[in-house]
């Protein structure tokens with residue numbers, strides 16, 4: 001049977017795991033905005049970086065300047081802080097088991113495309129994928145720099161993929177792979193399928209309760225993960 005579809009991967013907790021990521025985030029925050037903010041005071045999982053910054057400002061009772069200028073400055077400072085923290089060994093960014101093998105395996109299936117949907121700014125998303133050994137995989141997508149609301153991102157990623165491929169994908173031919181209930185909400189807001197993976201802060205049992213189309217402990221078993229994704233595309237009406 002011909003496969004034809006789009007798999008949209010979240011990054012943090014799904015393809016990669018960052019340890020002590022709060023260090024570079026907080027350093028970049030101080031550098032860009034001139035006062036101390038702590039990402040640990042907000043819930044980062046499934047959130048987007050622009051909204052995380054807004055929440056930290058709100059908690060501090062400060063007003064964030066309108067416009068886009070701060071985003072670009074902060075994204076550059078954040079990427080530089082990450083690079084420095086990793087080089088100094090204070091922070092680690094690694095691919096989760098099976099992530100590289102899975103995106104490579106999917107890339108070998110004709111008619112199947114992979115992309116990213118992440119709350120990271122594009123600069124940090126690309127940097128994290130590179131740092132984790134996933135540079136170039138997957139190539140397309142949408143990031144926190146494209147929209148603050150995560151639910152807008154799958155649609156943007158789908159549009160970019162359609163432009164590249166030159167053909168439309170029905171939403172039933174798209175699967176979001178993530179590690180939080182917010183990934184599922186973003187998928188459903190776009191009438192897409194969703195596979196949740198228990199490699200983030202939520203256990204598979206907690207994720208299952210949210211009602212994804214499939215739930216995996218991790219991506220370590222490439223055949224099992226590929227099978228779960230293809231099964232959803234072969235039964236697109238659900």
Ligand SMILES: [Mg+2]
Nearest residue numbers: 010012013179
């Ligand atoms: Mg995540």
